[in-house]
Amino acid sequence: MILTSKTVKMRLVEESDAEFIVGLRVDEKYNKHLSAVTGDVEAQVNWIRRYKADEADKLQFYFIIERLDGTRCGTVRIYDIVGDSFCWGSWILNEEKTKYAALESAFLVYEFGFEELKLSKSHFDVRKENEKVISFHKKMGAVKTGETDLDELFEISKNSVLETKQRLSSKLL
Template sequence: MDLSSKSIRLRLIEESDAEFVLRLRLDENYNKYLSSVVADIDAQRSWIRSYKFDEAAGNQYYFIIERLDGTRCGTVRIYDIRENSFSWGSWILNEDKTRYSAIESAFLIYEFGFDHLGFEKCHFDVRKENTKVISFHEKMGAYRTSETDMDILFEITPKIVRASKKQLPAKLFA
């Protein structure tokens, strides 16, 4: 499975990524809207080992985002898999990201969920205070379905994602 775009690729997480992930998750520049983690490298390795059983069972997929030169620059995860829908999150991009890594990684995660896994839609939530990410998703065509005290709930379909991609310059994906 090749999940690559013009400047980045997604690859499944490995135990050797534990330190990188923990650094990202503990960095206050990136973790404001994510669930907290314990600052323990052994706990992170253990979590990845346990996660690999979920991956093998098709229950969730945790990716490392890396530039095409192999430099790790982020994470993204598919989880909360339902009969016809998946959710994604744990989306972090650090200072090593490429100019278009946000849009490229979003399209790659949709490609994986819709084309490789065959889901009909994607559901996800974004913290209300995370206005930049809310704006990003709405510009892609995601629509609000509900909200909680803390989150705005969204959905998006393959048709909307394809239409959104067509509106962007082809050079982004060449």
């Protein structure tokens, strides 16, 4: 399965992506707002093997984000599918990303959740100190639904995403 936008595409993760993922997750430029990992590539391979069972059961989906030329530039995961909503996270984009990779990959996530999974909304959390990502989600139409000690909690509807996509279509087409 490959989801494609103007300058990036997303494909499901494979065991051969383990070293790339670990490289992103242990890099201090990208991991400030993520849960810690050991940096063990073999542990990541084992995690991917276990994850593939969840993928087959449609419980979660882990994508590699690539430029159209195949250069890997990030990751994103869809999980915690409950009722008519899905959560997404593990969203990392490195310096190889395209100018609009964040916007394009977010819309691809929503396209997958709303069109492929037939869900009507998304819920997610963002670390409170991650102001740039909080601002991004609010501009996309997300609404704050609560908070924890660490995170702000958000929800976004399919209609809000469609309205934002229409408004930003000149950047996406």
